Amino acid sequence: MLQVYLVRHGETQWNAERRIQGQSDSPLTQKGEDQAKQVGDRVRSLGITHIITSDLGRTRRTAEIIADACGCEVIADPRLRELNMGVLEQRHIDTLTAEEEMWRRQLVNGTPDGRIPEGESMQELSDRMHGALQSCLELPPGSRPLLVSHGIALGCLVSTILGLPAYAERRLRLRNCSISRIDHQQSAWLASGWVVETAGDVSHLDAPALDELQR
């Protein structure tokens, strides 16, 4: 059975400021660096063989810290990037106009091909995240990869594995440096294929991780 660990990157400056990041980037805060170190301490004994990360700066930095603890190399995969949030990137969540808020809402209310102008749809995000996950099946037998990605991207992946629509991810809180685990298995009892073992575990963090909705 292949176990795949999923980690959202550590808190960033724009997370703390409630600013939309998408595929724009801001550095980890000191708290975010500390969170990444706590993930490293948590997973160093789990036999991680590969650290595969979104190629954005915040995820690369998180992956480097975890890789130091695990003694692994870091592999970048742009398919693990956050949803492209188009013209709203870098905007403060609380400054959106009614029309801009409608764009954001249609991403997560099932609007067919809903997207922020110049951004990605949730289906497009789901397709590339599943592509990155399926690539883990091609790793050598006995591999145990850890993927570093983003809140909406990981929420979309876990939701769709559960058979929920890609936009259901707004009902799954994946805080900074939370650890989730999904397994690929053949089972007569559980569903065969990908199953969710853990989602959003933050018990390894010494302080509650911020979340866009709870500052």
Ligand SMILES: O=C(O)[C@H](O)COP(=O)(O)O
């Ligand atoms: O700000 C965003 O784009 C998302 O809400 C969270 O993205 P992140 O997981 O990359 O911080």
